[in-house]
Amino acid sequence: MFGDAALSAFELDFLESGERRRQPLGLGWSTRFESAEPVREFRWAKGGESFPGWYYAVTTGNHVGYESWLERDRLLLLDRDPQVVGIASQPFWLHWHDGQRKRRHAPDYFVRLADGRARVVDVRAGDRMDESTRESFAAMRRACAAVGWDFEWVGTPDPVLMANMRWLGRYRRTRSGRPAEVATRLVEVFREPAPLWSGAERVGDRLRVLPVLFHLLWSGVLGADLEGELLGTESLVWVEGRSEWAS
Secondary structure (H helix, E strand, C coil), X not given: CCCCCHHHHCEEEEEECCEEEEEEXXXXXXXXXXXXXXXXXXXXXXXXXXXXXXXXXXXXXXXXXXXXXXXXXXXHHHHHCCCEEEEEECCCEEEEECCCCEEEECCCEEEEECCCCEEEEEECCHHHCCXXXXXXXXXXHHHHHHHCCEEEEECCCCHHHHHHHHHHHCCCCHHHHCCHHHHHHHHHHCCCCEEHHHHHHHHCCHHHHHHHHHHHHHHCCEEECCCCCCCCCCCEEEECCCCHHHC
């Protein structure tokens, strides 16, 4: 039926307009999975090991589900990535037969990039990988390669980076970047790299200025060494150049 055997060997099982569909990979791959509903529920079990929840992604303007703190951290990073324009969690089941039994796997995220490419992301700490998971990821990688999607397995991110991202993520919404005149002034002040605290003081009352500064750091208008150290009063801040404020 298809030139590549993988396009028939794998099947996609997903929800579309509330209806369950199951199609060969060769037919279903063009579905806009970045807008897909999750194929399984996020369960909150008392005493369970998972930590499911919903994260509000400014990239999509919608809530995206996660099943662990590690997945939530990855959502933060995806939400801040300027190349990401769409994110969906648990977008489909991938079905296949491994030669002995039927298998299925639901990836953690489907991501649409600004250039139109698609990326499937699975999140799992390296010390939590077992043989079954490796086999599932290998099958997902083969399926993605057959239709031109990227596949990415991601583990535990840098702890310093994530501590900073969790803080800045509190200021990810557009309202934190207001008033616009404060944002404009911050960009002017940090055209020459300066310590965070003293730079903010040059703009005005810190209670009014700092939320805007943190929003600009989140959005990439301003930059800092987010992997080398925790943000503090002496952290060096500079203009990165993304956004109308940095033009």
